[in-house]
Amino acid sequence: MPRITLTVNGGEHTLDDVEPRQLLSDVLRERLGLVGTHVGCEHGVCGACTVLIDGRPVRSCLIFAAQAPGRAIETVESLAPVDGELSPLQAAMHEKHGLQCGFCTPGILMTMTWFLREHPHPTRAQIREALSGNLCRCTGYTGIVDAVEAAARDVRSV
Amino acid sequence: MKPAAFDYHAPPSIQETLAMLATFVRDDRNVKLLAGGQSLIPLMNIRLAEPEIVIDLNGLEAELSYVRLDGSTLRIGALTRHHHVADDPLVLAHAPLLAEATSLIGHAAILSRGTIGGSLVHADPAAEFPLAAVALGATVTLRKLAGARTLDARDFFLAALTSDVEPDEILVETVFPVMPPRSGQAIAEFSRRHGDFAIVAAAAQISLASDGTLADARLAVGGATQTPLACAELLDPLVGSVPSDGALRGALSTVAALVDPDADIHANADDRRELAVEMALRATRRALERARARLAD
Numbered sequence: 001m002p003r004i005t006l007t008v009n010g011g012e013h014t015l016d017d018v019e020p021r022q023l024l025s026d027v028l029r030e031r032l033g034l035v036g037t038h039v040g041c042e043h044g045v046c047g048a049c050t051v052l053i054d055g056r057p058v059r060s061c062l063i064f065a066a067q068a069p070g071r072a073i074e075t076v077e078s079l080a081p082v083d084g085e086l087s088p089l090q091a092a093m094h095e096k097h098g099l100q101c102g103f104c105t106p107g108i109l110m111t112m113t114w115f116l117r118e119h120p121h122p123t124r125a126q127i128r129e130a131l132s133g134n135l136c137r138c139t140g141y142t143g144i145v146d147a148v149e150a151a152a153r154d155v156r157s158v
Numbered sequence: 159m160k161p162a163a164f165d166y167h168a169p170p171s172i173q174e175t176l177a178m179l180a181t182f183v184r185d186d187r188n189v190k191l192l193a194g195g196q197s198l199i200p201l202m203n204i205r206l207a208e209p210e211i212v213i214d215l216n217g218l219e220a221e222l223s224y225v226r227l228d229g230s231t232l233r234i235g236a237l238t239r240h241h242h243v244a245d246d247p248l249v250l251a252h253a254p255l256l257a258e259a260t261s262l263i264g265h266a267a268i269l270s271r272g273t274i275g276g277s278l279v280h281a282d283p284a285a286e287f288p289l290a291a292v293a294l295g296a297t298v299t300l301r302k303l304a305g306a307r308t309l310d311a312r313d314f315f316l317a318a319l320t321s322d323v324e325p326d327e328i329l330v331e332t333v334f335p336v337m338p339p340r341s342g343q344a345i346a347e348f349s350r351r352h353g354d355f356a357i358v359a360a361a362a363q364i365s366l367a368s369d370g371t372l373a374d375a376r377l378a379v380g381g382a383t384q385t386p387l388a389c390a391e392l393l394d395p396l397v398g399s400v401p402s403d404g405a406l407r408g409a410l411s412t413v414a415a416l417v418d419p420d421a422d423i424h425a426n427a428d429d430r431r432e433l434a435v436e437m438a439l440r441a442t443r444r445a446l447e448r449a450r451a452r453l454a455d
Contacts, residue, residue: 002166018262020166020212023203042159043200047267056270057242062199063271066166067216096325133265 004069008032008078009078020066025049027065028075036076036106042134046132050107051075057114057133076106079113089113089151098147100138108134112148161202168214172301173222175328178213178308180303183326187211191328193237193276196268215328222275223415224331225249232334236275241266243274252336255343255361256295259286262345264353275329281321284356286345288315292386293378294343295362296334300327308333315385315395339455341365342448346440347422350424350435357425360437364445370453372404377442382434383418389416389438403443410438 005014008028014108015031023042028051040046042061051062052074079087086094089112099105108131115122115130122130127148131141164231169175182189190209192198193216201207215222215237222237225246230413232252242262260269263277263286265398277287291298291311299308300323313331314322323329347359362378375393380386392409399405405439419430 019163021161021163021202022198023160026160042203043203044196047265050267057267058176059196059267060205062195064166064199064214066168067195067214070237083225114266129352130266133267 002066003029004066004067005126006073007071008034008069008073009075013120015065018065022065024051024065024068025060026064029061034075034077038103040103041105043076045135046107047111048104048107050110050115050134052110055114055117057111067148074110074113079109087113088154089116090149091151092151092154093144093149094152096147097140097143098137099143104134104136105119108136108144112144112151115147116155118156122148122150124149141156159204160299161199162205164209165211166214167211170217172218172328172330175213175324176217176301176303176378179328180326182211182213184231189213189325191215191279191368193279194239194272194275196272197276197280203368204225204302227252228333228338230336232336233297234332234334236278236329236331236399238275240269240272240277244269244428252454253294253334253343254337255290255345255363256287256334258343258347259290259361262347262353262359263350264285268353274332278311278332279321279323281315281317281319281330281385282355283384283386284319284359286347286356286380287359288435289359289361289378289380289386291332291334292380292388293367293376294363295367295376298329298422299331299333300324301330302327302352303451306330309398318384337363338365340373340449341370342445342450342452343445344441344448348435348437358382358419358430358433358437360434360441362438362441362445364442364449366453368448368453370400370450372399372401375442377397377438379413379417379434379438382419382430387414387416392438393442401446406446407439407444411435412441 038048039047044059044062051060188210192214224235271379334379343363347356358381360379365374367373372454377385377390402441414431414434421427
């Protein structure tokens with residue numbers, strides 16, 4: 001079975017015996033131990049598995065790991081600058097009660113990290129639209145929208 | 159669930175892809191082409207599709223991802239991803255309907271991977287690009303090892319989820335006519351949630367003469383028939399006039415008689431028939447407003 005090299009969070013990982021049918025989400029979790037990427041619906045609807053590939057959000061359950069060599073993959077594990085600290089967006093999610101069970105949170109963090117890079121001064125309507133591809137079934141979205149808004153302010157102030 | 163096992167090939171050129179495809183088809187192997195994967199991979203994950211062989215087309219991006227202006231046409235390579243279509247200056251200038259359509263296709267993560275060629279071949283009856291291709295009178299070019307053929311988008315869609323692509327063919331390019339001067343394009347869609355498939359959608363292009371009268375119309379409705387329904391002829395009686403909103407509504411009310419929608423959990427047939435008229439009206443109205451705004455061009 002083929003050997004592939006993935007570039008994840010700036011590091012290169014060479015993996016043997018990756019079956020072609022293995023989804024990137026499963027390889028991140030099971031082979032690299034990056035279990036922050038959550039797997040929900042496995043057909044591209046819930047958004048929990050969203051990672052960034054070459055800077056854009058991608059459903060990691062809708063791409064085979066064999067398709068990802070040579071691409072820059074970013075997962076939720078890359079967000080905090082050092083262990084024990086949080087990115088501005090993560091801190092805002094904590095402060096604004098943007099999560100309860102946390103299952104959808106990694107996908108939301110990655111989608112919104114991309115969104116804030118593209119739209120540093122978003123309106124609430126833009127935030128809501130950008131969030132529409134990520135399902136949250138417990139917190140509701142108000143706290144998350146508040147958090148993204150606060151993070152945008154925070155990033156601007158630093 | 160996880161996909162069933164398959165053999166994976168990622169050839170680096172169109173020529174090698176076509177040769178490989180020809181061999182597998184000749185040997186009667188169950189082969190699927192993988193483009194953006196936003197429809198195929200869900201089907202594989204839930205095992206509605208279990209191809210024996212997957213040929214990944216993503217190695218052909220250098221050859222098949224482009225938007226080019228060529229005389230009075232806009233040529234779009236099949237592997238051009240939705241987010242590239244959305245942001246392309248040539249698309250925005252010459253076929254803005256396509257950029258507007260991407261905003262309705264799905265969420266950012268889907269736009270990152272999905273391709274225009276994949277959407278057209280997949281031929282979902284409610285999908286936006288097939289609708290736009292039929293409305294605007296696009297052509298598609300298909301290639302196989304032995305040669306190429308080009309056909310009208312209106313002939314390309316055969317039934318729901320069925321397009322006229324042979325097992326050994328690849329859709330390589332779609333050609334859209336450039337929007338004429340004094341014209342506007344618009345898409346209108348009804349869906350339950352943002353980013354969902356449309357229940358019914360319509361796309362229109364309205365072109366005006368310099369005196370503001372209707373010169374030409376293009377119109378199609380999606381989601382109410384098995385394949386997008388071209389129905390610009392309904393506006394023919396208004397050509398040469400300055401169409402009032404009442405005249406538009408009158409002309410388009412007959413859309414209801416042209417469609418034969420299925421009922422499902424999302425909407426019953428009567429709702430879909432009513433939506434077909436309303437979406438056709440909204441798309442036409444908005445295209446007309448935009449054409450009027452460009453009357454000075």
